[in-house]
Amino acid sequence: MTNKYIATPTRTKEILGKYHFTFKKSLGQNFLVDVSVLQNIIRHAGITKDTAVIEIGPGIGALTEQLAIHADQVVAFEIDQRLLPILKDTLGDYSNVNVIHQDILKADVTQVIAEHFQKDQEVHVVANLPYYITTPILMKLIRDRLPVTSLTVMIQKEVADRMSGEPNTKSYGSLSLAVQYYSEAKVVMNVPKQVFMPQPNVDSSILQLTIRQQPPVEVTDEDFFFEIIQASFAQRRKTLKNNLSRFFKGVHDKEKIEHILQEAGIDGIRRGESLTMEEFAQVANSFFQYEPK
Known part of the structure; x- marks a missing residue:
């Protein structure tokens, strides 16, 4: 055969x-x-x-x-x-x-x-x-x-x-x-x-x-979570803070971004590629609290 x-x-x-x-x-x-x-x-x-x-x-x-x-x-x-x-x-x-x-x-x-x-x-x-x-x-x-x-x-x-x-x-x-x-x-x-x-x-x-039956992390808003991830990798060589400053231009200034990242327990000088999925969830959930409802 x-x-x-x-x-x-x-x-x-x-x-x-x-x-x-x-x-x-x-x-x-x-x-x-x-x-x-x-x-x-x-x-x-x-x-x-x-x-x-x-x-x-x-x-x-x-x-x-x-x-x-x-x-x-x-x-x-x-x-x-x-x-x-x-x-x-x-x-x-x-x-x-x-x-x-x-x-x-x-x-x-x-x-x-x-x-x-x-x-x-x-x-x-x-x-x-x-x-x-x-x-x-x-x-x-x-x-x-x-x-x-x-x-x-x-x-x-x-x-x-x-x-x-x-x-x-x-x-x-x-x-x-x-x-x-x-x-x-x-x-x-x-x-x-x-x-x-x-x-x-x-x-x-x-x-x-x-x-997966369940996602590995809990996020407040899935679409927003993926937007934050995309923004964090927009320019791979740039820090998380710089990439997010571009993403939130006109919404949050650099100080506010720094403050929210601190709330999430994440150092803004890290690059996107160093963050785990859990850390991205923390970042997205922290920023989402400040989204206009």
């Missing part, structure tokens, strides 16, 4: 040739041609015969096929109409796969889960995401608070490092905090560019986001 898998260079070329398929750069199409990498992804994602899976961008079905073998049900969202007849062909043997021709950013995924999966079934998102739109997709999925346990995704290594970044590192920033507010993030493996067709210019990583 193994030599029949979609995820081999020979079979992939065969399928692409049969359908005269050409890659669309605008859709960031890079197809995986290594079965062992796919099986590793599935192992890390914890997929079993009891689990249901949402996949994004199935391509010609390389990952979808492996998911179909290991999971109970798979629903795959594909935006490129040219791939629909190919998927119908390559996944024809798997009755537990549904392909939906829709942009994941516009989809009501909660509704799809309710329609396609059993009630209370454990659901995971597993995908090889197009690099150009990774962040909007992941932020939508985790912010929508979907009834899913985890997201295990192949993305650009640099973005995976940023999403899982720790304080006092180059990778740590507002994206790290936004992702880690909703989920626990860890890079579970790195993937060389050689296992893709065509080869991308960057290395990839598998990032796993385990959805």
Whole structure:
């Protein structure tokens, strides 16, 4: 059976040739041609015969096929109409796969889960995401608070490092905090560019986001909390006090900002990248008390 898998260079070329398929750069199409990498992804994602899976961008079905073998049900969202007849062909043997021709950013995924999966079934998102739109997709999925346990995704290594970044590192920033507010993030493996067709210019990583039931910090106002974080990283080389002075220009003067930071127990000469999420929560909650109601 193994030599029949979609995820081999020979079979992939065969399928692409049969359908005269050409890659669309605008859709960031890079197809995986290594079965062992796919099986590793599935192992890390914890997929079993009891689990249901949402996949994004199935391509010609390389990952979808492996998911179909290991999971109970798979629903795959594909935006490129040219791939629909190919998927119908390559996944024809798997009755537990549904392909939906829709942009994941516009989809009501909660509704799809309710329609396609059993009630209370454990659901995971597993995908090889197009690099150009990774962040909007992941932020939508985790912010929508979907009834899913985890997201295990192949993305650009640099973005995976940023999403899982720790304080006092180059990778740590507002994206790290936004992702880690909703989920626990860890890079579970790195993937060389050689296992893709065509080869991308960057290395990839598998990032796993385990959805939190509760945020790790209590904030008075979520939107304001994220605004403070963004402002604190506006110019990475600048101190917290300087970045916040720009943000609150015309609202609070430097002395007032210094005073509020002291109330929060934070030294204003620190840089944003040195603050933990708990410290950002303290800063945001302290400043929020002074917001015009």
